[in-house]
Amino acid sequence: MRxxxxxxxxxxxxxxxxxxxxxxxxxKVFDKNTGEPLPGVYVVYGxxxxxxTNAEGSYTLKTSQGKLNxxxxxxxxxxxxxxxxxNDNETIELNIGLEMRVREIDQVVVSANRTEQRIAELSVxxxxxxxxxxxxxxxxxxxxxxxxxxxxxxxDGQASVRGGSGxxxxxxxxxxxxxxxLPFISADAGNIKWQFLPLENLSQVEIIKxxxxxxxxxxxxxxxxxxxTADATNVPVTQIFTEAGVFSKPQNHNWIWWNAPRKFSSTxxxxxxxxxxxxxxxSGNIMVDEGYRRLNDETVGRISLKLKHFNSNVEGLxxxxxxxxxxxxxxxxxxxxxxxSGALKQSPLTAVEFHGTFIAIxxxxxxxxxxxxxxxxxMRIQSSLNRLPTSEQNNSDAFSVYSEYQLWxxxxxxxxxxxxxxxxxxxxxxxxxxxxxxLNIAGFxxxxxxxxxxxxxxxxxxxxxxxxxGINDKVIPIFRAGLNWQAADYTxxxxxxxxxxxxxxxxxxxxxxxxxxxxxxxxxDIRSExxxxxxxxxxxxxxxxxxxxxxxxxLFLMQNSNLIEFYFASYSEGVGFRATNxxxxxxxxxxxxxxxxxxxxxxNFTATGGYSYIxxxxxxxxxKDTVIYLKYRRMxxxxxxxxxxxxxxxxxxxxxxxxxxxxxxxxxxxxxxRELFLPGFYEYWQNHNTGYIVFDTSLGYKINERFTISxxxxxxxxxEYMGRPGDIQPQRNYSIRFxxxx
Amino acid sequence: MKNxxxxxxxSGCLFAFACNKDKPSERFKFLTGPVWTTDSLLANGADxxxxxxxxEPFKGDAKFKEDGTGYFGIHTGQWSFFSEETEIKITTDLPxxxxxxxxxxxxxxxxxxxxxxxxxxVPNLANPQEPHKIRxxxxxx
Numbered sequence: 116m117r118x119x120x121x122x123x124x125x126x127x128x129x130x131x132x133x134x135x136x137x138x139x140x141x142x143k144v145f146d147k148n149t150g151e152p153l154p155g156v157y158v159v160y161g162x163x164x165x166x167x168t169n170a171e172g173s174y175t176l177k178t179s180q181g182k183l184n185x186x187x188x189x190x191x192x193x194x195x196x197x198x199x200x201x202n203d204n205e206t207i208e209l210n211i212g213l214e215m216r217v218r219e220i221d222q223v224v225v226s227a228n229r230t231e232q233r234i235a236e237l238s239v240x241x242x243x244x245x246x247x248x249x250x251x252x253x254x255x256x257x258x259x260x261x262x263x264x265x266x267x268x269x270x271d272g273q274a275s276v277r278g279g280s281g282x283x284x285x286x287x288x289x290x291x292x293x294x295x296x297l298p299f300i301s302a303d304a305g306n307i308k309w310q311f312l313p314l315e316n317l318s319q320v321e322i323i324k325x326x327x328x329x330x331x332x333x334x335x336x337x338x339x340x341x342x343x344t345a346d347a348t349n350v351p352v353t354q355i356f357t358e359a360g361v362f363s364k365p366q367n368h369n370w371i372w373w374n375a376p377r378k379f380s381s382t383x384x385x386x387x388x389x390x391x392x393x394x395x396x397x398s399g400n401i402m403v404d405e406g407y408r409r410l411n412d413e414t415v416g417r418i419s420l421k422l423k424h425f426n427s428n429v430e431g432l433x434x435x436x437x438x439x440x441x442x443x444x445x446x447x448x449x450x451x452x453x454x455x456s457g458a459l460k461q462s463p464l465t466a467v468e469f470h471g472t473f474i475a476i477x478x479x480x481x482x483x484x485x486x487x488x489x490x491x492x493x494m495r496i497q498s499s500l501n502r503l504p505t506s507e508q509n510n511s512d513a514f515s516v517y518s519e520y521q522l523w524x525x526x527x528x529x530x531x532x533x534x535x536x537x538x539x540x541x542x543x544x545x546x547x548x549x550x551x552x553x554l555n556i557a558g559f560x561x562x563x564x565x566x567x568x569x570x571x572x573x574x575x576x577x578x579x580x581x582x583x584x585g586i587n588d589k590v591i592p593i594f595r596a597g598l599n600w601q602a603a604d605y606t607x608x609x610x611x612x613x614x615x616x617x618x619x620x621x622x623x624x625x626x627x628x629x630x631x632x633x634x635x636x637x638x639x640d641i642r643s644e645x646x647x648x649x650x651x652x653x654x655x656x657x658x659x660x661x662x663x664x665x666x667x668x669x670l671f672l673m674q675n676s677n678l679i680e681f682y683f684a685s686y687s688e689g690v691g692f693r694a695t696n697x698x699x700x701x702x703x704x705x706x707x708x709x710x711x712x713x714x715x716x717x718x719n720f721t722a723t724g725g726y727s728y729i730x731x732x733x734x735x736x737x738x739k740d741t742v743i744y745l746k747y748r749r750m751x752x753x754x755x756x757x758x759x760x761x762x763x764x765x766x767x768x769x770x771x772x773x774x775x776x777x778x779x780x781x782x783x784x785x786x787x788x789r790e791l792f793l794p795g796f797y798e799y800w801q802n803h804n805t806g807y808i809v810f811d812t813s814l815g816y817k818i819n820e821r822f823t824i825s826x827x828x829x830x831x832x833x834x835e836y837m838g839r840p841g842d843i844q845p846q847r848n849y850s851i852r853f854x855x856x857x
Numbered sequence: 858m859k860n861x862x863x864x865x866x867x868s869g870c871l872f873a874f875a876c877n878k879d880k881p882s883e884r885f886k887f888l889t890g891p892v893w894t895t896d897s898l899l900a901n902g903a904d905x906x907x908x909x910x911x912x913e914p915f916k917g918d919a920k921f922k923e924d925g926t927g928y929f930g931i932h933t934g935q936w937s938f939f940s941e942e943t944e945i946k947i948t949t950d951l952p953x954x955x956x957x958x959x960x961x962x963x964x965x966x967x968x969x970x971x972x973x974x975x976x977x978x979v980p981n982l983a984n985p986q987e988p989h990k991i992r993x994x995x996x997x998x
Contacts, residue, residue, distance in 0.1 A: 684960040686962050
């Protein structure tokens with residue numbers, strides 16, 4: 116009704132004012148993302164004066180001389196207001212791109228079922244991170260980005276979803292990282308190459324919380340993180356930023372080891388454009404971080420390319436090539452010197468310089484007939500070279516070829532089939548791990564059913580075969596099933612069950628080295644780990660007065676067998692760390708997440724956040740009546756992100772809360788060994804393992820339509836806190852960023 | 858409200874089902890059932906159970922309790938299975954083999970209701986190049 120009245124008002128005012136004008140304002144209104152013209156957009160100025168756009172998205176206003184505030188309004192899009200000055204007899208051209216306003220509950224994702232789906236209709240828990248979160252919070256490190264997601268902790272590079280993983284010294288990830296649906300983990304250590312993820316050209320990040328092996332195979336035992344890159348649209352888009360920052364002093368002044376403040380900087384560019392029927396994208400980033408810890412600096416450069424061509428002869432056929440590559444030089448931080456004055460100083464005995472080169476080339480071809488079928492064939496040819504100039508015996512070359520074919524077929528109005536096959540061949544050449552080759556072949560199928568109007572069901576299976584150095588592992592069949600029922604217009608209930616497994620990485624099987632006082636012992640007999648998780652949840656759309664948004668509550672339970680963890684003990688091969696199959700692990704818990712949006716006049720306000728509770732225990736027979744917590748887990752974690760913008764200003768506050776770590780390796784507590792590895796750690800741990808709250812803030816100012824300047828303070832209160840033992844997290848740091856989009 | 862009730866009923870059933878502990882395995886029952894008594898204690902192939910010898914403190918009875926604690930000769934400590942119950946981790950409360958108080962991983966060579974044989978290698982503090990190869994055999998009492 117309000118729209119009709121507005122339209123009538125506009126029409127009337129237009130008629131009344133038609134004969135009294137001095138200037139002309141005309142232009143086109145289009146969708147900012149796709150470039151498509153938008154017909155029927157209200158173009159309003161003054162008190163209900165204005166017009167609407169025609170079928171081509173064009174409009175013409177005849178107005179009197181003077182200053183004019185023109186507002187462009189359209190259902191489902193963010194309104195835009197422009198201030199212009201019209202001179203006598205002047206014609207001004209004003210073209211406007213409107214940005215679609217997506218309701219949280221209607222967001223489209225692809226990772227959950229490998230096909231496009233509304234997030235509300237999924238049977239599993241999924242989080243979406245929008246790129247605006249990176250920009251607003253000055254995030255240049257993918258680990259930091261993921262670590263700020265409710266229910267997820269990245270501990271020194273190892274991601275854990277809802278307590279499904281602990282910390283295993285950088286080898287073997289139970290969370291699979293993907294770029295555009297293709298695996299992005301190294302063939303040797305089986306870890307995520309965080310530094311080479313193309314953050315500068317993302318559309319969104321999708322995170323599945325729970326076993327996802329049926330769709331994505333080994334390493335997806337605990338979940339997946341899919342980094343989806345942005346495609347070119349009708350409007351060419353170039354984005355840049357350059358940022359510089361500095362670390363302040365830590366709370367404990369005894370830890371200061373530098374003479375001049377430690378600095379960091381980052382510069383990034385991305386460009387997306389269509390050339391006829393070809394999409395083109397290029398992006399790059401250079402990051403230099405001096406590090407707040409001694410012997411812990413890093414320089415990273417990466418570049419990505421995207422090429423996609425739409426065939427003019429065959430409708431729905433497209434093909435192309437993506438490339439992600441990078442080079443980094445860094446020194447990882449392993450052990451501190453001591454807790455009193457050397458917590459931010461790495462022992463020179465463990466400081467190793469590392470030079471990494473990475474390239475992944477992804478050719479693909481796709482044939483799609485809307486609502487009928489889609490064939491996809493994709494490959495990833497990946498090479499990573501690790502060079503350690505001061506300890507060449509630890510050099511490693513890893514090469515892999517991953518390919519997959521996937522068919523999506525609509526069998527009937529209520530039944531879809533997704534099926535496919537994949538292979539992954541890896542070859543590792545290394546003194547550190549030895550020379551090895553492996554082959555992983557899998558077939559998968561999944562049915563999606565809509566037996567009732569509001570009910571969706573999914574059932575899938577996967578069969579996986581793995582051979583390492585010619586020795587065959589057993590064939591593994593796994594299953595998943597899920598339900599989603601739309602109980603009311605904005606209420607969705609879900610339930611799911613999924614199995615998962617993970618083959619041990621080559622590092623876990625064969626790593627053999629000595630780092631300072633730490634000896635790593637190989638374990639060629641280590642077995643695969645497996646598990647399952649089940650979950651029920653409710654997603655509720657919210658509209659309370661002017662507040663819109665969603666809330667999501669889930670209860671989950673996961674259980675793993677033969678969990679692989681590095682364990683310090685006296686083995687046949689000597690005393691040290693060795694990957695070992697522990698017994699049963701069980702984690703259950705609950706998670707609440709929400710996103711709320713409210714406008715107060717010119718002020719837009721957004722609040723997102725979540726709270727996770729987990730209960731992670733060793734479920735072995737031995738501990739039937741005893742509670743033994745799994746290592747490196749926290750029982751409580753919460754996040755709150757508040758963002759508001761007013762005119763040209765944008766203010767953000769990010770709060771992360773985590774409770775204490777429940778349990779760590781005995782080697783750091785045992786009186787026989789603790790001083791050997793981390794001097795002073797035991798006492799520090801007794802006093803400081805208490806949980807923490809960290810505040811990050813940012814303030815942005817839009818200089819004009821294209822450029823923004825922003826200032827961020829991370830760890831505002833200069834909280835002292837630790838990740839894994841000996842890994843003191845960054846103290847307060849400041850950064851300033853200049854960014855542009857045009 | 859009806860939907861929420863349904864959700865809670867389903868979740869209650871699911872968690873009640875999931876929280877039921879699995880039955881203990883056969884090997885768990887074999888190990889924790891009897892009190893074991895030492896049959897032979899060998900270090901580098903020779904008996905080392907005599908007075909003052911390396912394995913003397915382990916001589917006598919051993920009990921692996923169901924709660925993960927136990928005693929092994931004069932030592933008390935904790936134990937747990939590793940690697941699909943093919944290994945046992947033993948951590949003693951007091952130093953063993955000189956001054957070792959770190960967990961010791963032992964391979965289970967044989968485990969039946971009547972017999973237990975485990976082997977391990979422990980550091981030789983006097984001669985680090987030649988660690989002790991240990992073999993312990995027990996009989997159910």
